[in-house]
Amino acid sequence: MHNIPERSLKIEVGEMIGNTIGSVIQVADLEDDGAGSEFLRVRINIDISKPLLRCFKLCTEGKQVGWVGIKYERLPNFCYWCGRVTHRERDCEVWLWGKGSLRKDEQQYEEWL
Ligand SMILES: [Zn+2]
Structure with a gap:
């Protein structure tokens, strides 16, 4: 998950977005990808019969704060x-x-x- 505002770079946000895509298995520890990164790495179980989601509208308290880009590995x-x-x-x-x-x-x- 890319392009996440710095104050939203939290495990909970990764879980929240991940659970709209599928079911979250694990959100990688932020420390592992180095400080200053602007992405969250999340392992997710997805329904492969559906098209993959490419972006996600990130809202806090009902206000849109940005678009999160989603990339897939493996x-x-x-x-x-x-x-x-x-x-x-x-x-x-x-x-x-x-x-x-x-x-x-x-x-x-x-x-x-
Ligand atoms: Zn096709």
Whole structure:
């Protein structure tokens, strides 16, 4: 989870956001990633039949304080067309329906994932 305001860099915030994505297994100790980092590393169990969430609106006391970017590590498969991890892009329905007419830059998901 990137782009988190410094005062929200807390284990509880990682758990709160993580639990909207799936179920949190563990939030990494902030110390482990070095001081001054602006991200939280969270291990989460996710429902792989759904597209992955790319960002999260962070609110405190009802006010939006920023957008949290979410990146994923250690995905065995990932489809950049539809954001699912159940297949690779060549096997994607979105890709197959497009009959090869889709271009890379039309993908909803980018390599930074
Ligand atoms: Zn797909």
